[in-house]
Amino acid sequence: MSLTYALLTALAEQSATGYELNQRFKERLANIWQASHQQIYKELAKLLDRGWLNVETIQQPDRPDKKVYEITPIGLEALKQWLNEPQSLFVEKNPLLIKFFAGQYLDLELFKQEVQQVRLNLAQKLQSFSVIQQLYFQELSTLSSHYQWQYLALRYGMMSLEASLKWLDEVEHQLKQLDLT
C-alpha cells in the first residue's frame, strides 16, 4: 500500500525510470521504505494500468531502452487523498529483539559479535546521514520548504539511529555483567 504512495511521491517530485527509482530508494529513501527492484517494476506496471502514471519509452543508441514514468493528474489526486489519511510513524518489525526473549538459548560469544556488527552498520548509516546533512542542509533557512520537509525525514533517521546506538551501549554493558556472573 505505502509503496504505491512512496512511488507516487517520488514521481511527483521528478519523473523517472524504474531503475532510477530503485536507486533513489536505495539512497535517499532508504530511511523510509525498503523495496526491491522487482517490486518497484511490478508496482509501476500496476499504477500504469490504473492510469495513475504515464510512460514514455526512450530509445538509446548504446544502452537498453528505458521507460520514463510520470504521474498523471488522477495519480496526483490519489496521492493527495492518501496524504490526508493518518499514517503510523513506524511498523513494529524488530527481528533482533526477538532474541532477547530467548536469552537462555543464545550463544553468547556469537551474539556479542552480532551486536558489534549491528553497531558498525548503524554507525555507518548515521555517518552517511550526517554527510548528507552537511552537504545539502547546511543553510537550512535559505532552503525552500520542500527541502526543509525532507530535512525532517533525515532528522528522524539520525535521531532513531542515535537512540539505537545508545541502546546498544546498554546492551553491551549488560553483556559484560553476564560475563561476571
Next chain:
Amino acid sequence: MSLTYALLTALAEQSATGYELNQRFKERLANIWQASHQQIYKELAKLLDRGWLNVETIQQPDRPDKKVYEITPIGLEALKQWLNEPQSLFVEKNPLLIKFFAGQYLDLELFKQEVQQVRLNLAQKLQSFSVIQQLYFQELSTLSSHYQWQYLALRYGMMSLEASLKWLDEVEHQLKQLDLT
C-alpha cells in the same frame, strides 16, 4: 519468517493457545512484532504440520475447546539455529515519513492534527512501558538473567519512543516556522 521464530520463542518460554499468544503479542510483544490472530493461527498450523510443535486439545465445559501448543525438541533446535543467524534491528517501514517528501501537497491543518495524534499515541505507549518497567523491573539485579534480557527489549522500545517524541518536537517547531512565512 521472523513470526515463526517469535512464536517459537514465546512457546519455548511457556506453552500456550493461539488465543493466548495473540494476547502476548498485543501486550508484551507489541514492541517487537505485530501479528493478527489470523496470521498466528495460520502459522501455528504450519509449524504443527512441520513437527516443530505439538498440540493438546482441552475440552472445557462452559467455554469453547482450546488447543494448547508446546514446542518440540526439533522446534527448539530450529529456534536455536535461527538465534545464531544475524538479524537486523529493524525493518525500514515508516509510512508517515513518506509525507515529508510530498510536503507541498500536504494540507497543513490536517497534518498538524495528525502529528498531534501521533504524539499522543507515542506518549501513551511510552507511559505504558514505564509502568511495566516500574512493576517488573525495579530491582534489576535481583532478577534472573531471563528477565534481564527482556528488560533490554523493553528499553529499546522506550528509547526509540523517546527519540520519536524528541523528533516530533523538531517537526512541530518547523511547522510553526512555516506558519510565519
Next chain:
DNA sequence: TCGATCATGTAACAGGTTACATGATTTT
C-alpha cells in the same frame, strides 16, 4: 577478462491483511 553499471522484467512462493463466520458467557 572480470566485475560493475545500465535497464528491464517473469515466475513461484511466502508473508500479511481484510472480510467473513460461529457461538457461548460475562460484564456494563
Next chain:
DNA sequence: AAAATCATGTAACCTGTTACATGATCGA
C-alpha cells in the same frame, strides 16, 4: 440489551522475497 471476552478458524486478496533471465558497455 449491548458490548466485551473467550476461542477458533476459512477464503480471497494483496504485498514482498527469492530465484532466474538477458545483454550491452565501461572501467580496472
